[in-house]
Amino acid sequence: MDALIPHKMLITSEMMQEGVKPLLFTGGACNMQTENGAERNPGRDELAKWLDEQEWSFFDPQIHPVTHGREYIWGIDGPQEKRAREMAKLRIYEVTSTTIASMTMLEIMDDARLNRTSIVWFNDGGLRFSPIGLGDKDQLLKNYELKQKIGDLIFSHLLAYVNAGRQIRMELQMMLADCQSVVFVNSFDELKLAITHLLAVAMRRSAWNK
Numbered sequence: 324m325d326a327l328i329p330h331k332m333l334i335t336s337e338m339m340q341e342g343v344k345p346l347l348f349t350g351g352a353c354n355m356q357t358e359n360g361a362e363r364n365p366g367r368d369e370l371a372k373w374l375d376e377q378e379w380s381f382f383d384p385q386i387h388p389v390t391h392g393r394e395y396i397w398g399i400d401g402p403q404e405k406r407a408r409e410m411a412k413l414r415i416y417e418v419t420s421t422t423i424a425s426m427t428m429l430e431i432m433d434d435a436r437l438n439r440t441s442i443v444w445f446n447d448g449g450l451r452f453s454p455i456g457l458g459d460k461d462q463l464l465k466n467y468e469l470k471q472k473i474g475d476l477i478f479s480h481l482l483a484y485v486n487a488g489r490q491i492r493m494e495l496q497m498m499l500a501d502c503q504s505v506v507f508v509n510s511f512d513e514l515k516l517a518i519t520h521l522l523a524v525a526m527r528r529s530a531w532n533k
């Protein structure tokens with residue numbers, strides 16, 4: 324087992340059960356499908372390190388032995404993940420190129436519906452859907468060896484899957500183009516600027532409402 328990565332500002336489900344509230348919710352792509360099965364996506368590690376430096380608390384639902392010392396437990400983490408999304412001042416959703424991110428898209432649309440301030444972070448080419456072992460649409464179309472090996476029907480299903488991942492990324496941005504509560508960023512630098520600005524706005528609003 325890999326060594327535990329400590330994060331001083333990480334809010335766990337157990338801490339939330341004791342009444343601790345996170346400032347941010349950092350969700351999105353969790354596991355990548357590889358030849359060895361599902362593997363942890365390390366994309367948010369850099370974000371977690373930066374949040375530690377800023378001393379901004381966060382709840383990350385990507386619960387894993389490397390970050391939390393255990394695996395996700397639905398009966399404990401499911402309800403606390405929902406609460407964290409609701410009570411955080413700001414929600415961040417990482418979308419990578421290797422995961423279809425369908426559940427993440429639903430969460431983003433739910434936040435937009437409820438006018439919750441959120442950031443969609445297309446990390447590491449996340450605008451482009453390119454599953455490990457399949458590649459993007461153009462690469463898959465040129466994989467004649469795979470098509471010959473699995474047959475036309477199964478290949479057409481794989482192509483539809485890759486097309487769907489590509490399409491939902493494009494449609495998400497078009498559907499939320501006029502949504503004032505959801506911001507899209509394409510790099511880590513843009514993400515840091517967006518978090519800093521939107522948190523400042525959220526904190527000012529909280530002060531006004533007191």
